[in-house]
Amino acid sequence: MRAADIDGFYTDASTLDAEAHLILDYRIECRGDPRVAAAHLCSEQSTAQWRRVDVDEDYRPRFAAKVLDLEVETELSGTSYPLLPPVDGPVSVCRVRIAHPHANFGPRLPNLLSAILGEGPFFAPDVPLIKLLDITFSDSFLAAFEGPQFGLDGLRERWQIHDRPFFFGVIKPNIGLDPEPFTELGYQGWLGGLDIAKDDEMLADPDWSPIARRSALLGAARQRAEQATGEHKVYLANITDEVDRLLPLHDLVVANGANAVMVNALPVGLSAVRMLRKQAQVPLVAHFPLIAASSRLPYFGVHTRVWTKLQRLAGFDVVIMPGFGPRMMTAEDEVLEGIAACVEPMGPIKPCLPVPGGSDSAVTLPGVHEHVGNADFGFVPGRGVFSHPMGPRGGAASLRQAWEAIAAGVPLAEHAAQHPELAAAIGTFG
Amino acid sequence: MRAADIDGFYTDASTLDAEAHLILDYRIECRGDPRVAAAHLCSEQSTAQWRRVDVDEDYRPRFAAKVLDLEVETELSGTSYPLLPPVDGPVSVCRVRIAHPHANFGPRLPNLLSAILGEGPFFAPDVPLIKLLDITFSDSFLAAFEGPQFGLDGLRERWQIHDRPFFFGVIKPNIGLDPEPFTELGYQGWLGGLDIAKDDEMLADPDWSPIARRSALLGAARQRAEQATGEHKVYLANITDEVDRLLPLHDLVVANGANAVMVNALPVGLSAVRMLRKQAQVPLVAHFPLIAASSRLPYFGVHTRVWTKLQRLAGFDVVIMPGFGPRMMTAEDEVLEGIAACVEPMGPIKPCLPVPGGSDSAVTLPGVHEHVGNADFGFVPGRGVFSHPMGPRGGAASLRQAWEAIAAGVPLAEHAAQHPELAAAIGTFG
Structure with a gap:
């Protein structure tokens, strides 16, 4: 030049x-x-x-x-x-x-x-x-973008979850497990207090767990869990697949009783998510494969905050992202910036729910809550629920008990004295 | 563990x-x-x-x-x-x-x-x-993938380009230029000897150059250029857009006379490309935005060879990639590995045409040919054609003259003595 x-x-x-x-x-x-x-x-x-x-x-x-x-x-x-x-x-x-x-x-x-x-x-x-x-x-x-259809406030209203975090659980094991026992794990999680039982981001529509059968079983189990608990329950089906299958799979799983769908945002492509958003009847949840490949290094690539903003713009109601703690290899500031990117003002685009995740359990809930600074987040344990020694029902219960302690300003250990599920979580994951 | x-x-x-x-x-x-x-x-x-x-x-x-x-x-x-x-x-x-x-x-x-x-x-x-x-x-x-519809051999047959590289030219300027003068540039490039006049990867369907109008003008100009030269000519339209517009835009530009379409592979998403491939009537050409964000560092991310294989698997007939020389910040070995990934055996998946590009002109053609080791590549100058002092017709002619020299085993400078376009290219870009 x-x-x-x-x-x-x-x-x-x-x-x-x-x-x-x-x-x-x-x-x-x-x-x-x-x-x-x-x-x-x-x-x-x-x-x-x-x-x-x-x-x-x-x-x-x-x-x-x-x-x-x-x-x-x-x-x-x-x-x-x-x-x-x-x-x-x-x-x-x-x-x-x-x-x-x-x-x-x-x-x-x-x-x-x-x-x-x-x-x-x-x-x-x-x-x-x-x-x-x-x-x-x-x-x-x-102004030309749709953004989240429901957004953070819409999710609270739709699922009647107020003044606390959204409790997700990643059903585990998943790779290899038949749909029937997989469904039973999710059902037990709901009974214990999960709001949302979810597919792992790697569990989509394989021959050994066809999404048609899995979503039918979990859709029915979800409705039983709602009747048993009197709470709204969510089965989050992972419809990550080839782009020309997104809409058919959305329609299939929703008809089967799934009431939210997950898409691995970058592997599918943000634009395909925007296409899905225009037709979606249920909330859209983003998972983060492929993002780290361009975002981990401090001085090269793309900051995760940018990817989060773009996912919100594409229309996701929920963005799962690497969370706090050394396991997820993400600096605390960066996690907070990602959370802010979900909820900060963005013209006409609604806020979405941030879900900072990674090796969580009842034991990590106070720390995540303290870092976030409020209850506008999703909490997404896998093992913390499904490897709990009392099973997923106990694992899910331990999350709710941990939140009771936090809400009451009581140390977890003290609350655990009267709550064996929380005590077992502390013993196993603490 | x-x-x-x-x-x-x-x-x-x-x-x-x-x-x-x-x-x-x-x-x-x-x-x-x-x-x-x-x-x-x-x-x-x-x-x-x-x-x-x-x-x-x-x-x-x-x-x-x-x-x-x-x-x-x-x-x-x-x-x-x-x-x-x-x-x-x-x-x-x-x-x-x-x-x-x-x-x-x-x-x-x-x-x-x-x-x-x-x-x-x-x-x-x-x-x-x-x-x-x-x-x-x-x-x-x-076996479950479609791969390239035409592939390298199919492109040679379809466009009757044999025993030499495919000569592409990126019409420039493009951002801001009205479709009419833009078309004239492409037309002059075809007359001079371009096989393929192409949209820049950033020129898609903006208000100031609607793809409907641009493709109609260039589609007609392409047919005139074919009549004038007796050669097959290709207008490569960039249909990079939201996923739900890919198929309609493909149909539109093909009806208008475009006979190949370009998609920015990662921004649109490989799966959306696979969807397009199943319907496409013309060859698909990949461009490389976003790839470097995960591939530039030697010890982190994804090697470009992997992205190239995945683009071939998704069904691209042509993969444009960063080429030789310091301008494109890619090691020579890596460029060669990307070229190999296009043409090496891959089960039932056809080879695709590699196009290593970056600040090329008639002057760089001998070096690229020598590096590749054969003529199975595309050559894609922008300025080398469209900033040639004799205009795009002269710029395109200089490419053909450079190839004549190479094919005859004659140094460019010697061949330039009887070919003013090549001489001007050497004077400007040498």
Whole structure:
């Protein structure tokens, strides 16, 4: 890029038509002049070539992504992560805020992803390392999206769950287990106090547990559990499958009594989820396979907060995400940022329910509640319910007892003295 | 995991039912005993819990992923990339080959991705860094997939392009340019010798260049170019859009005269591509946005070879990928591995056409041809055609002239003496 061309990729917020742009926050490690590198980053994600040969024209004023803010944080003698082919010499670590005109692609998730995470950002000259840290949408862009159909408030109303977390349980074992005993595990979990018994994200529609049969059994068991407990109960069926089966499977499992469906968001694709959302009769729940492959490293890829916002935009009512504690390899701040991304204001798009998960049990509930700071979350043990020594009914009961203790401001150990399921959870998982 | 449980996640190739398994090659950096870490990696991606409480059963023999081979390459004092939260202490760098029973999920791309790149591999205890290096399918798994409809040989036959590379050109400028002048650029490129004039991967269906109008203009221009040149010409329309618009857009652009369609594979989702493949009347071309976010780092994420194999499996006839040279930040070996992944034997799945691209022009053609080692590739300049000082007709002509030189074993510079377009390309891009 010639020196005279660089200014065309800079603007300031005071003159920007904010409604016409998305705001993108990237962290980059760049070679050479950061001002040039940031201009490349804008050019490559928008008007890489902004005029025809021998024509006096310039598409940048209306169509170029433009730098709003560029801050050099530090200089390093080389990239934070060694690369192949090697990148030699010093780099500048920068935060760059870019305004991208969304009319370049319109309110379409695949085209949005192609612009903000495509060849532009990841192959901009002299920008070998880049991470998209955040995205902020304008209301005019959001207006074209459906977002969650029910959202956090809608789920509370629909399932009559108030002033406490939503108690999910991942039925285990699942890979290999026949539908009949699998259903019995879920049923016992509901009786013990689970709100939502769910399929594992890897259990979909295999020959040895066809979803038609599994959902029929669990749909019927759910209704029995509702009669037995007088509470709303949810069977969350995993309909993750090829895209052309999403709608038929949704219809099938709902007819069979499933009253929420789970989709592994990135493996299926966010746009297919948006398609499903337009037809869905029940809440949509996201699971997180594939996300870590682009999000784990602090200085490369995509921040999980961005993936969470995009899942909410695609229409998920619930977003399951890696939660607190060392098991899920996610920094506490990042978990909190993901939770915030579910519930913070987002124009006309409803809040969704965050479910930070990972090796939970009654024992971890106080800590998760304390981290979140309120009861607007889902709690999703697997083993904590289904490997409980008193079985899933005892495991589920231990969750409710732990919540009673929290709500009463009583230590778990004290409450456990009168509650053997909680005592057993502490003994096993504590 | 208890010591006695580990053996259930190991097997050897001599006793394995090879047809029933996929083979996964991971590089991991793990803490503690590598044998335990590799068992966790298998457990988490398959039978994480393999028995019910108080039931004497074991789902591992049939359903567990199992280590076939584990090789400790070296020990490091810490992970290659610092992580948050920090991973303290020494790690072992290992290659681990795993056999995964594909009946756990069946021939479904989203479920395959969920198993091999999901919570299992990326959240296995004591495995903070992992990269999926390769995947090998058994014929029994592949038999359920459609793969490319035309494939490399079918494209040569359909478009009568023999004994030379396929010459693509990315029409530029594109972001902001009206369909009429955009079409004229493509038309001139065809006259000059392009086989395929293509939309940029960021140009889809915006208000300022509706794909209905653009494809009608280019479809008509393509037919005029065929009449003028006596050659087959291809307009490659980018139908990347929300999933529920893929089939309608395919039908629209084909009716308008587009004779190939491009889809940004990961932004749209591989499964949606498979859905499109079942209905498509024309060749499908993949573009690579989003892939680098999980593939650039040598020791984390997913190797591009895996993404290429999966794109071929989803049914793409052509896979555009980052090519040779420093501009595309991809090691030469990795480009060659991606090309091999397009054409190597893959059971009943046809070979597809590899298109290694990035800042190409007539000047880079000899190098790309030499690297590939044959003419079974696509060549996809943008500026090399559309910023050529003699315009796109001259730019396209310079590609054909460069190929004449290569085919005749003559240096470009020598051939340029009688070919002003090639001479101008050398002067501009050399």
